[in-house]
Amino acid sequence: MTNGQICVFGGAHIDRRGRISGTTAAGASNPGAWFVEAGGGGFNAARNLARLGHRVHMISARGGDADGETVAQAAEAAGVIDCPFTFLDRKTPSYTAILESDGNLVIALADMDLYRLFSPRRLRQRAMRDLLAGCAMVIADANLPSETITSLVSAATAQNKIVAGIAISPAKVTRYSACLDGLTFLFMNQAEARALIGGDVEAAEEWPVRLRAAGLNGGVVTRGGEPAIAFHGMHSVSVAPPSLEALGDVTGAGDALAAGFLSAHANGADLASSLRHGIAAAGITVGSALAVSEKISQQAVLETIGLVPPAKTLS
Numbered sequence: 049m050t051n052g053q054i055c056v057f058g059g060a061h062i063d064r065r066g067r068i069s070g071t072t073a074a075g076a077s078n079p080g081a082w083f084v085e086a087g088g089g090g091f092n093a094a095r096n097l098a099r100l101g102h103r104v105h106m107i108s109a110r111g112g113d114a115d116g117e118t119v120a121q122a123a124e125a126a127g128v129i130d131c132p133f134t135f136l137d138r139k140t141p142s143y144t145a146i147l148e149s150d151g152n153l154v155i156a157l158a159d160m161d162l163y164r165l166f167s168p169r170r171l172r173q174r175a176m177r178d179l180l181a182g183c184a185m186v187i188a189d190a191n192l193p194s195e196t197i198t199s200l201v202s203a204a205t206a207q208n209k210i211v212a213g214i215a216i217s218p219a220k221v222t223r224y225s226a227c228l229d230g231l232t233f234l235f236m237n238q239a240e241a242r243a244l245i246g247g248d249v250e251a252a253e254e255w256p257v258r259l260r261a262a263g264l265n266g267g268v269v270t271r272g273g274e275p276a277i278a279f280h281g282m283h284s285v286s287v288a289p290p291s292l293e294a295l296g297d298v299t300g301a302g303d304a305l306a307a308g309f310l311s312a313h314a315n316g317a318d319l320a321s322s323l324r325h326g327i328a329a330a331g332i333t334v335g336s337a338l339a340v341s342e343k344i345s346q347q348a349v350l351e352t353i354g355l356v357p358p359a360k361t362l363s
Contacts, residue, residue: 052185052314054104054185055107055179055183055186056097056188057188057200058108058187058189058192059090059108059141059216060091060106061086061088061115061142062086062087062115062118062141063086063088063143063145064084066083066147067080068080068146069081070149072149085122085339087299087339088141088143089190089191089214090108090187091106091119092303092304094106094123094126096307096329096344098126100345100346100349101311101346106129108132108163109135109163110134111139112134112137113139115139116140126340131179135165141158141161141163142158143159143160144159145299167193168198171200180209183209184210185209185314186210186212187211187306188200188211190214190223192223194225197227198227201227201231210232211231211232212231212235213231214234215236216240218239219243221234221243221244222243222244225244228262228264231264231267232265233310233313235270235309236267237271237272237302238271241267245262252271252277253362256284260279265280266281268323270302274288275360276305278309278319283361285319285360285361286360286362287324287327287356287359289327289330290327290355300339300340301333304326304329304341304344305329306326307329308325308329308330309325309329310322310326312325320361324358325349328352328355332352
């Protein structure tokens with residue numbers, strides 16, 4: 049599917065990140081600095097996939113404001129084909145995060161009310177039907193309403209598309225609950241996986257078992273510095289992330305992993321190789337101050353993958 053089109057449905061908005069300069073002091077004023085850029089789980093994945101050589105359409109809801117123009121410019125710069133539903137009297141959604149000095153998240157606020165207007169009927173428009181018919185892969189992030197995700201996954205699976213989901217947060221991952229069996233892969237961190245299954249697991253090997261029981265055919269669970277786990281059908285593997293000399297910002301790392309994984313999968317790689325490609329892409333991203341590293345490319349991933357340990361098959 050090297051030249052197959054990819055359609056990404058979901059969040060494309062403004063990310064505002066404040067990074068604390070020193071040791072975090074809860075309940076107090078902390079010195080630091082703000083950084084503002086376009087973001088969104090789906091949009092980050094879309095831009096990474098475009099930089100990895102794929103033809104990508106981004107479909108999202110947007111306001112008729114300056115922030116919306118910033119998102120449009122970011123899409124153009126990354127080579128993403130921008131297909132927004134623009135609500136001229138609304139503001140573009142935003143995500144505001146406070147990060148510790150090492151780049152880890154302290155707290156975040158998501159102002160995403162506009163995405164509620166991305167209803168299933170939007171998918172029935174002729175332009176959307178034509179886009180869906182012409183693509184080989186569909187990605188839906190959980191910024192969309194649950195009924196829209198379900199309608200989109202149903203339409204995509206009926207046309208035998210590769211269908212992937214990006215969990216976004218523990219609060220939003222359950223929006224896939226009605227259509228888990230239609231997803232080829234769902235990308236989530238450990239907290240999001242816990243929210244999906246309604247509990248925890250004692251051993252890493254149990255994640256594929258519990259997620260299959262929940263209805264998933266395939267997925268990837270990232271676990272911070274612990275090995276990431278991928279499964280599809282009855283096959284499951286784990287890959288340990290390499291040690292990083294410098295951590296720029298963890299924002300966008302999971303979206304980059306999803307993009308690297310799906311790019312490799314689309315080009316015929318097996319499960320283990322796809323996960324290693326995803327981890328390599330995430331590694332490039334966390335070394336950057338940007339949610340989508342300007343260094344992302346097929347060549348950069350191939351150079352970085354040499355740092356990623358071999359995959360281990362899980363029993």
